[in-house]
Amino acid sequence: MNIRLKAAFVTGYERMAGWSTLLDDINLFPVADADTGRNLKISLAPLRDPDHRATPHRLLMAATGNSGNIAGAFFSAFVAHQPSAQMAEAARAGKTAAWQSVARPQAGTMLSVFDRLSAELTAAENNFPAAVTGLKQAVLETANQLPTLKAAGVVDAGAMGMFFFFEGFFHRLTDGRLPLCNPAAVFGSRLTVSGKPHTPTDAGYCIDAVLTPTGGSKETLAHVSAMGEHLVAVCDGAHLKVHFHAPDEKAARDRLAALGTVIRLDSEEISPGPPGRNRPEKDRRTVHLATDAAGSLTRTLAETLNISLIESYVVFNDRPVPETQVSAPHLYAAMRKGRKVTTAQASVFEREQQFESLSGRHAHVLYLSVGAAYTGNWETARRWKARQGPHCPLTPLDSGAASGRLGLMARSLGTLAAAGATVPDLLAHHHRLNRTCDELIFIDQLKYLAAGGRISKARGFFGDMLHLKPVVRPTRSGVQKEGVLRNAEDQVPFALAYLARQMPPGAEAHMLLQYTDNTEWVETQAQTALQTAYPRAHITLQPMSITSGVHMGPGTWALAFLLPEPDEKAAAV
Numbered sequence: 001m002n003i004r005l006k007a008a009f010v011t012g013y014e015r016m017a018g019w020s021t022l023l024d025d026i027n028l029f030p031v032a033d034a035d036t037g038r039n040l041k042i043s044l045a046p047l048r049d050p051d052h053r054a055t056p057h058r059l060l061m062a063a064t065g066n067s068g069n070i071a072g073a074f075f076s077a078f079v080a081h082q083p084s085a086q087m088a089e090a091a092r093a094g095k096t097a098a099w100q101s102v103a104r105p106q107a108g109t110m111l112s113v114f115d116r117l118s119a120e121l122t123a124a125e126n127n128f129p130a131a132v133t134g135l136k137q138a139v140l141e142t143a144n145q146l147p148t149l150k151a152a153g154v155v156d157a158g159a160m161g162m163f164f165f166f167e168g169f170f171h172r173l174t175d176g177r178l179p180l181c182n183p184a185a186v187f188g189s190r191l192t193v194s195g196k197p198h199t200p201t202d203a204g205y206c207i208d209a210v211l212t213p214t215g216g217s218k219e220t221l222a223h224v225s226a227m228g229e230h231l232v233a234v235c236d237g238a239h240l241k242v243h244f245h246a247p248d249e250k251a252a253r254d255r256l257a258a259l260g261t262v263i264r265l266d267s268e269e270i271s272p273g274p275p276g277r278n279r280p281e282k283d284r285r286t287v288h289l290a291t292d293a294a295g296s297l298t299r300t301l302a303e304t305l306n307i308s309l310i311e312s313y314v315v316f317n318d319r320p321v322p323e324t325q326v327s328a329p330h331l332y333a334a335m336r337k338g339r340k341v342t343t344a345q346a347s348v349f350e351r352e353q354q355f356e357s358l359s360g361r362h363a364h365v366l367y368l369s370v371g372a373a374y375t376g377n378w379e380t381a382r383r384w385k386a387r388q389g390p391h392c393p394l395t396p397l398d399s400g401a402a403s404g405r406l407g408l409m410a411r412s413l414g415t416l417a418a419a420g421a422t423v424p425d426l427l428a429h430h431h432r433l434n435r436t437c438d439e440l441i442f443i444d445q446l447k448y449l450a451a452g453g454r455i456s457k458a459r460g461f462f463g464d465m466l467h468l469k470p471v472v473r474p475t476r477s478g479v480q481k482e483g484v485l486r487n488a489e490d491q492v493p494f495a496l497a498y499l500a501r502q503m504p505p506g507a508e509a510h511m512l513l514q515y516t517d518n519t520e521w522v523e524t525q526a527q528t529a530l531q532t533a534y535p536r537a538h539i540t541l542q543p544m545s546i547t548s549g550v551h552m553g554p555g556t557w558a559l560a561f562l563l564p565e566p567d568e569k570a571a572a573v
Helices: 003-018 020-025 036-043 055-062 065-080 087-101 110-123 128-142 147-152 157-173 183-191 217-225 249-257 299-304 328-336 348-361 377-388 403-418 423-436 447-451 457-465 488-502 519-533 546-552 566-572
Strands: 205-213 229-236 239-246 260-269 288-292 307-310 313-316 319-322 342-344 365-369 394-398 437-442 469-475 478-485 510-515 538-543 557-562
Touching: 003 020, 003 036, 003 157, 003 348, 020 036, 020 157, 020 348, 036 055, 036 065, 036 157, 036 319, 055 065, 055 229, 055 239, 055 319, 065 087, 065 110, 065 157, 065 205, 065 229, 065 239, 087 110, 087 229, 110 128, 110 157, 128 157, 128 183, 157 183, 183 348, 205 217, 205 249, 217 229, 217 239, 239 249, 249 260, 288 348, 288 403, 299 307, 299 403, 307 348, 313 328, 313 546, 328 546, 342 546, 348 365, 348 377, 348 394, 365 377, 365 403, 365 423, 377 394, 394 423, 403 423, 403 437, 403 469, 403 510, 403 557, 423 437, 437 488, 447 546, 469 488, 478 488, 488 519, 488 557, 510 519, 519 538, 519 557
Parallel strands: 288 307, 288 365, 365 394, 510 538
Antiparallel strands: 205 239, 205 260, 229 239, 313 319, 313 342, 437 469, 437 557, 469 478, 510 557
């Protein structure tokens, strides 16, 4: 595959990924579970490094969810047919594969976009402007093709995702001569759920599995089809990839195991809520908060507080995966076995697409970034805002923080924003948080920092040989070493001694305890000791951000906390 085409795949993916939260907001069909954008990001991540030989199989293994599996079927065939030579032929092959992958295909979904793409490229192979115009029309038509979408007055999320992809794809193939559109100007109110959409009643589990069937593919599919609904299936030589919704997870697992060797099986409970997250009550919010997923803030809590997460990628099992979608137990187990795991930041273009998406959908956006001492995210946002002019609604804030300290600051700001705080109120609170939010991180083994290049390998080797366990603080100027301990038993006493110098025992502090693969130890040892020493403290236990965990390794844990203001300290005494 030539370099130009590879670059086009990357740009297409990044355009789509940058607008993935919008896709989640308008996700209604087949289930309104706000995951179309997320599933497409995971499923199509192999296109960030495409190869016509390896990519089809990598797409098969990465595909998740209804939209991700259908898109994966299209792109597996599209890439395999080497579109640099015959773009129209590749599009026809992809369209056919996508339609064949769905047990009950329906127009008005991304399948209609693939139809239009194939038709436009067949009519004129290199007329990319006409292709994009046709795709725009195909997406707009989906709002009237499915009853659920028509009632909500919204376009299909999967179709919209494919439009974003191919718009970026053709933009790069034309070296930027084909401009990217303003989605709000083209699709208008069709990007906001309105009207009275059907309230979904789907329940059960979303099953994604790869298996080597004992019998033939058709026979196996007949058995799988009887297990549930919304079946999508793709065959790749000896492997069969299936996606379906089943009412009973265990029964589905057992029945799949009886059909052959299950290579991988992922399941997720279907939790349909009110259709679309982009509802009027949220649109009236004065300020929308965004932050980096590198802060220890779970995706569930971020959604509850209506905080948008800007993610990096973790390269694990030869798969680049958005960091909030990584299985922490599998990750840390692999790291302990010596498997290579790395992080990769989203490109500047992808991050700018996220800023554009947020700014186009909210009156005011505060972006609380990882500290500028750690990444270039704040500087990227600042430069993008400067190019937009004085009316840009995005305000980048350098948190000066990372890991749990960033997560705790985002929680505090998000809670205020959810209560209707104004921009000046939130900016003032951010300045207070810079003074009062602190964190201690207890690292178990230095070799993971050495593997990531954050300390020399020699220091990592000798530190582990001597069983040294450093204690560090993420500050505005970078990571600061607070101490070096000989064993894990010294860590909790160190934390208590540090806290004692900052606040009295009666302080009503907010603490965030984070764990990697040591949940039980952190809960029984650290949390118990902290709650005993600070009975009025509000202590939350949650996973450390995956980015931090990859850098610092399994066995690491951390304590972030909000110090009382000086007058609060006096009152506590």
